[in-house]
């Protein structure tokens with residue numbers, strides 16, 4: 001590690017910071033004004049690269065043509081943003097936060113497949129910028145001219161935004177609405193119009209950030225989730241809604257990453273350690289540290305209690321006789337299911353997947369619904385369970401049966417540690433910290449080649465001989481799922497469950513009547529981790545292997561979708577949601593090349609048609625009938 | 628000018644307004660008097676569409692507005708000054724005023740910083756001060772000034788005398804008289820009878836979400852029984 005290497009990496013970091021800032025600042029503006037956490041923001045970034053790639057290929061031969069192409073690409077994506085805002089977001093501004101997330105996530109799926117259809121699956125690297133193709137020598141090293149130019153884009157955009165926000169009526173309205181949008185409306189400003197404009201501006205900035213990358217980084221279909229992950233981190237670290245905060249956070253994170261590259265392999269206290277491997281996780285470490293130390297971000301301010309526009313939730317109720325009868329009928333059906341497996345062997349495989357999903361979703365629902373803790377990283381406990389099972393068998397030589405008992409304990413231990421930090425926060429901040437922990441678990445599994453098998457994962461994790469028949473394993477899964485779900489329900493309808501809900505609805509009052517909210521939530525977190533670990537263990541043995549892909553952010557999001565589909569405030573919700581989601585995604589994944597878009601559209605229809613979730617809406621229907 | 632008839636408003640299950648009717652005629656200052664929690668603010672929010680009454684009608688300048696979005700109501704020239712002030716603390720005085728600015732309106736006085744400075748001299752001294760670094764009284768002036776920038780024909784003014792120093796209360800009374808003489812109609816909410824006596828032409832008394840008295844200030848001044856029953860603390 002030489003000083004000039006560090007200097008060049010520092011410049012690299014600055015170029016990276018520019019891009020990061022462009023994505024994050026739009027997300028921050030949109031959140032500030034509309035209070036929507038826009039998952040589709042990464043998709044705008046990705047679209048920016050693709051559209052710019054196509055435009056530059058045709059018109060990018062000249063300097064003017066090149067830069068005009070980038071701008072037009074960003075404008076085109078801004079128009080797409082407007083369409084999304086008008087057709088979708090406008091209908092759900094008053095929906096619960098999680099529904100908004102789900103809806104914007106559906107947009108991610110649709111954009112992903114639309115991009116696949118239009119540009120194909122190959123990576124596409126755009127031509128280099130005319131006039132900036134060469135490199136300059138800095139401290140004896142070659143540094144690309146284009147990257148040097150990029151370094152100035154971030155501060156330039158920051159300056160322009162600052163001018164817009166302080167010198168124009170539009171900017172002043174944005175700042176006012178970030179603080180109190182209802183008051184802005186009472187002063188005669190049409191919020192709908194303001195929201196659309198802010199959304200367009202945010203989409204433009206993200207897409208422009210993407211377009212600038214076209215000559216540097218190949219466009220590929222995974223960029224949307226990468227970009228949104230990084231942008232979230234920057235926004236949270238900088239402070240939600242704070243633009244200088246986004247700038248500062250982008251700078252810090254990009255530089256820390258660059259320095260990890262600069263240091264590379266090194267030996268600390270006799271142990272060789274690769275810092276470049278840290279780059280996948282370092283931003284999440286930074287975010288976790290900031291969230292614990294200063295939950296509102298570096299330059300953000302502690303949120304005043306914001307008025308939640310969503311309706312107050314009806315309390316959970318135990319099942320009535322009719323629902324009970326229905327439940328027993330379903331259970332009976334599940335018990336006799338293997339008798340028909342001869343004719344449809346795939347049924348058992350799918351049913352095992354569904355039952356595992358039910359456990360996963362029920363444990364997530366437990367902390368999310370009654371607990372009010374919206375976890376975006378439930379995959380962490382699934383992963384700890386699955387990897388725990390795999391490692392206990394492979395590295396510790398345990399039997400399958402004991403490993404299946406050990407796995408949930410490992411997951412619960414993880415939840416114990418992570419939960420201790422997480423339950424101190426609430427709302428979006430809690431969600432982001434859970435995401436950070438999940439990302440840390442994922443990246444340890446992905447990077448620790450010697451222990452976890454790295455990207456290949458662990459193979460040969462098979463069930464004991466007496467469980468090797470599919471039907472036998474099915475019964476094991478069924479027994480675990482039923483036991484797990486009943487345990488969670490039992491707890492929810494016991495005094496502990498009431499304490500959880502009291503802590504969710506009114507932490508101060510709950511504290512005042514002697515409920516230790518922190519402890520209750522912490523225990524709930526642990527119990528959810530335990531049950532989720534069972535799901536992870538069962539998963540590993542049902543597939544015979546476990547790999548990092550299976551425990552990534554995608555699984556956390558699947559869990560959220562299942563819970564929301566079913567309905568957050570009903571006990572049966574996660575069960576219905578998990579079944580429906582697993583079955584639907586299996587069905588359309590096999591039938592359709594564009595299954596993501598189909599899934600996304602399905603989600604959108606469900607969100608717009610059943611704002612209470614499927615089980616919740618059915619319940620309300622019956623309640624109305626009865627009334 | 629403004630006429631609300633038989634408003635019924637709920638927060639969740641709680642029936643807060645049980646048939647409130649109030650009227651403000653052109654050029655009038657009308658006060659809505661009542662104790663804490665009587666329903667004064669809820670009446671104003673119901674008129675503004677900030678909470679939706681479940682039943683009742685609101686008419687403003689001859690048009691029904693109870694179904695309109697809040698910003699449309701504001702655009703018709705009905706101004707609203709909330710009791711919590713709700714200043715944009717990050718924005719300067721001038722920027723706060725800019726948020727409230729609307730196009731001039733025929734039939735209503737037009738306001739600018741200059742004219743507002745005459746009404747509230749304190750604000751003239753601090754055009755670039757962020758709202759968060761102003762005293763309570765200055766914020767109270769700013770919140771009224773901000774609404775005036777929309778050139779309203781009628782203003783709903785929620786407890787302007789609450790929690791400010793006596794000298795500021797006097798300034799508020801002065802300002803309300805100034806607005807009246809400029810031709811702005813005002814519906815004022817108050818607990819402070821003395822303050823109301825200084826500025827208002829007519830009064831309504833509200834208690835538990837229903838109007839218990841309505842009449843001129845003189846009639847109220849003469850009616851010790853009503854005063855004792857609904858206003859004495």
Ligand SMILES: Nc1ncnc2c1ncn2[C@@H]1O[C@H](COP(=O)(O)OP(=O)(O)OP(=O)(O)O)[C@@H](O)[C@H]1O
Nearest residue numbers: 638643661662663664665666667668669670710818
């Ligand atoms: N957001 C709300 N949710 C539930 N109840 C509310 C809400 N706002 C007010 N209330 C209740 O409605 C009733 C009327 O309140 P309102 O604010 O209209 O009274 P007010 O006359 O303005 O009182 P004050 O002089 O204290 O401002 C009170 O009982 C209050 O507790």
Ligand SMILES: [Mg+2]
Nearest residue numbers: 667668669710
């Ligand atoms: Mg009030």
